[in-house]
Amino acid sequence: MSTLTSLKEPQFSPHTLNKFATLMAAGNGYLGLRACHEEAYTDQTRGMYLAGFYHRATPSETTELVNLPDVLQMRIELDGEIFTLLSGSIVDYRRELNYANGELVRRLTWLAPNGKRYQINCQRFLSAAQHSLLCSRIAITPLDDSASVTISTGIDATQTNSGRQHLDEISVRVFEQRYLQGCYRTLDGENEVTIASFCAVSPETSNSFFAKNRRLTQHCSASIAKGKTFQLEKTSWISCSRDEGYGAESVLENLINCVKSGYDNLLAESASVWRNYWQRSRVEVISEHSQDQHALDFALYHLFAMTPAHSERCSIAAKGLTGEGYKGHIFWDTEVFLLPFHLMTQPEIARQLLSYRWHNLAGAQAKAQKNGYQGALFPWESAWSGEEETPEFAAINIRTGLRQKVASALAEHHLVADIAWAVDAYYQATLDETFMRERGVTLLLETARFWISRAVEVNGRLELHDVIGPDEYTEHVNNNAYTNYLAYHNVKLALKYGCFDAELKNLAEDFLTRLWLPASDDNQLIEQDDTFFSKPTIDLAKYKTQQGTQAILLDYSRAEVNEMQILKQADVVMLTYMLPWLFTQQQLAANLDYYEPRTIHDSSLSKAIHGVIAARSGRLAQAYQFWQQACLIDLGDDPHSCDDGIHAAATGAIWLGAVQGFAGLTVERGELHLNPHLPQAWRSISFPFVWQGAQVQLRLTSQQISIITTKPLRIVIEGVETEVLHEFVTPVTGSGTTKGECL
Template identity: 50%
Template sequence: MTNLKLSEDTFNLKKINKYATLMTLGNGYIGLRGTHEENYFNQKRGFYVAGIYNYSEAGEPEEIVNLPDVVGHEIEIDGQVFSSLTGKKLSYDRTLHMDRGEVITRYLWEREDGLRLQFAFHRLVAKHDLHVIASKVMITSMNRDVTVKLRTGIDAQQTNHGRQHVKEKHVQVHEEKYLQGTYETTNSGQTITLFSACAYSHDCPVNFFAKNRQLLSESVISLGEDESFQLEKFTTVETSNDGDVSGSRDIGLEKVKHLTAQGYDEILKQSARAWKQFWDANRIEIHSPNPMDQKAIDFAQYHLEIMTPKHSNNISIGAKGLTGEGYKGHVFWDSEIFMLPYHLYNDPEVARQLLEYRYQRMPEAKNLATEHGYHGAQFPWESARTGKEETPKYAAINIRTGERQKVASALAEHHIVADIAFAVLHYYRGTGDEDFMKEKGLEMLVETSKFWLSRAEEVDGRLQLLGVIGPDEYTEFIDNNAYTNYMVHYTVQETLDLLRGVDSENQQQIKEMENFLDRLYLPEVNADNLIPQDDTFLNKPIIDLAPYKQQQGSQSILLDYSRTEVNEMQILKQADVVMLLFLLPDLFSRDVVEANYRYYEARTIHDSSLSKAIHAILAMRCGHKTTAYQFFQEACLIDLGPNPHSSDDGIHAASLGSIWLALFNFLNLNFTGERFKIDPVLPDTWTYFKFPFSYRGRRIVVEVSDQNLKLSNVYGKPIGVEVGGNSYQLTDYIEIPLPQIVT
């Protein structure tokens, strides 16, 4: 099993923003990109607090705010501006220690005249205290007397690619040591207060500067040969989202003083302890000849952990987590369909919070439905702080015409309304949380059902869902998208069943839903066993997709064809019918699943990072273990692969969720109330697989080895388990020899 490390052993300017993303530190409250302490001209710094959104110009959507930087150091060596690009790096290593949430960069640098300096930069975002960032810079002169000047502090010159979201409200140096910077977002009116302080290993003169939106401290140190200098820096962040901030000045000041008294190593110790608890309880283990399998799931779990705002039920997870500004920090269906299951089966409270985030935005969802002439609640395609539709009205500019292309998603990608309902049902089935259903869940189900009832139109005597976009965004404004119609049918049917269960006063509502379900058109399996993706898809021309599949993820098809042209061919960006088959595995026979998986995969470029792992799951279900493993491995490379710019704007949060989904689905778990079936199908080369999950108050650990399947019930009541047709009662643990379970 590989260690919990992600390393870069060669400094490469081209990958500087990829690694800044991959090596993001965080705790669900803070996301701090893994940029270098030193400045490089193409390096994109990023410091985000979950839930802090703003728009800079009227008409723009809100976006996650890139806060003033606290990571950067300007360094001078012997009076000259330092850049590590000059001279030589005689050694270099940069490692994200996922085991303890720390990034360490070390290099030995030689100046042209032979001076050698050893640099070591340590940094953490505390896991045990959401508001804390700490870092440590160590510089050792190996062979000369040298003078070092370090300038660091709070730098509010940062922008979101040129968009400025905060104004400086107050900057101050307290007690000639503690820097305070208080900022306010320009339109959303949120307040962010930062405190920063440095502690030095040597007595040294320190000056402070406040100019041009920077509040900096500058220290000068003379080092003899073989002498080391160390600067520790402590930062706290509080925002008006945290509650009453009238006292935040005192809180922050006291906190930063306390941190300074503790010192970096003590803070690291406490944070590392919290990380150890996390890994001890949650780490998935894969013994595979391909070390990337373990690394990818470690990386996924690390990022799923740091992206999730467990501290609040009023914030959800952006498509890039808190690692970059891609998709402006907006929340998509990714949260409910790709990330929520991870939490549901590990920490169901978090899954509930993600749903509560939506619930609290029901009024806006109802407004959106009303605006569009519908009933019920229409959740927006992109959501942020307010719950208003935040999808940019216009996306990429057509640079030939200068016309901004309208974003179709907000207008038609309505499946998100069913996806959220699906997640409510998923949560309820997984937890049996009646309180949530009574207080919130059922209301969400009913309101989203109402939306669909009003959304359907009668055509040829059937209710149809016209002019939608399914998950496959290369096919826009089509009628009766199979994914959408079936998901709608499923969620409304389930809602109806639940409604009937409660003593519903509204028989009218029930009747309308029954009528809707009776009459909703569901695309039927045709003579070739195919489910038509929509009314016209199967009649569209087919082209050879091989060249585009070669460059999957790059949307290279759009260089050769316009969106309108792509729309008129059998080209899929990502899983659509396949997605449906994944989510609702019991709808169709295995033959149908197999036929559709084959047919649609052949026509899928996988330009979306949401596609690969879902195909891995379907391939595994169809018994194509090799293909499944290949899809899985390809999914693992979406962020971690060789593409130097794959993740410049942030990690692919849903893709990381889907890597976990793949492994989870490889177990073929099937839950029914207080019991479950398990039937693991794993890549042949894996010799050991350990997978913990939670279910209705139990913590179960599955271990699959060459010899046997071991199930442990770490805590919680006994539970019934079915394996290979046999039933067991899992109290502490059971071991079942393997041949029994081979399917």
């Protein structure tokens, strides 16, 4: 494996404080920590979040991921000067997130307003080995003179989510004049979180402790000779009442155990987990453009950081654990954009993500019933309980004072079929009969039941009315192609895996027989919904240059946008991605060509999928362009595009674009297919994956396919069924295409 890249912050800028706080966030799936500086800045949103730790501040608010008490902040005074990079001047500055071990390192030399220079080095990581463990270290060296150093740090529970309070302070303590501990309870009394911290400082340091106004603070003061280094190593243990063995005593015990190891050993322990992860999952490309490898490493770093591998009661939030966007809720993004990566690198995580849905089945059934349907209607936005968390009304329109109903929870039902699609994908990749028997089949049956009950009969055929597809700029339409095809797939899967009673079997067969599936026209085009082709078009050039900003809504109302051929993302393109075996390469290309000019790509889910379809259509240059643009969703120049968190699904889509698009590794009806379409700039791509118990290493160049597997592997390479026993090398022919089978 080549050396991992890292994320470098080129310089300190007050304008990009939140962008880099997001990009460089730490995470281990249990905790997420924004990469805020030790010293606070008014423009920087500080945040630490715990997977599944949600709370609703007041009845009028939405359940959200709680911003936990802050243990990272340090108020630093050097010879009486308050350290901030806004004052004095920065002699040199480097900040780097090491993907290899998850450590964030900042090294800087500060020329204070007093004319003296100080070297300040900061390090931190959230342990990948012990998920409650946060370590940070600061080292300060006065370069020009001896110095007095004062650092105030502790556990600061004045943190809120934009003023929304979630936690009550139960107790704050200092044990043995050294261990800080704060216990907090959500205001509804349901959950607790306890944080313990210890600061290891040089022996000559004087320490004092204070508790006031939701802050428990340790003041450390020391005098440091010129050229000598003052060091503070802060170890924190964060645990919540849902954790096994949780208790204030055990939190303290765990902290003390970690303190004995010290920063460097704890980092090494965490790094070894990261090493395993990279070995199991890294995608390596040799490209003319070094940012391609970086984008892949960035994506996979965050795919690890965001994924609550410790618990099947949690899933992946739309912003991971990096910010408060979308309130930390879980969408279809998880099953469609994130689960495939886990399926091919660590399928037990994919199982957990599906189990999260299974645990929340009761909420989905209740929602279906409440809306007059049968089966399971999963919530559009999901948190801990599985209840629908989408606010009933959108934010107030500040001009009219009106609140619109949020349509997604009412009609964006494709999520139900997406979950079924993911169950099938999981089974194909793992042949995990136990999961299917215990959970998977139930999910398929209950979702199928929903679709059967949702269909309406029109002149003898079944239709799905008043839905919203993935394209949220087109609301309340009939027979959305994506939804109808996926619903069909869903019911078919239920018939395939399920043990129906006779009555339901008849209903399911009738549904499959009579459900209307929008067919291709003479130009191979599939209409997005019943009325789409009849709507007018406008020139979208202006809005395409502002992709991701929803600028169109400044010029047109939602109702107006709805009545034009304007797409946030293209449903039919997405459909050809989801069920590739149904469509020919010609259909892929025709629909891409038709819909893409009508698509603004205001959704971060859009570009990478277009890239995959372009690759599968053999449009390599276009595919590469789409993919590179998709890589810039968070990493691009926009200083504010990810202020409130990374686009989690977009990181999954970076992987999808490389593996399913360029490498052309897809699963079609249980078969593994490989149809490489490497961009011209790429000399090779290689990555590991797992398939039905085999651990496979794949390496592709434009000329050659090389496969090493631990178990015999059946794979269709460019249309040719192949069995790889251990190692296999074959030239690329460029002959394989998708087949376009019938349903």
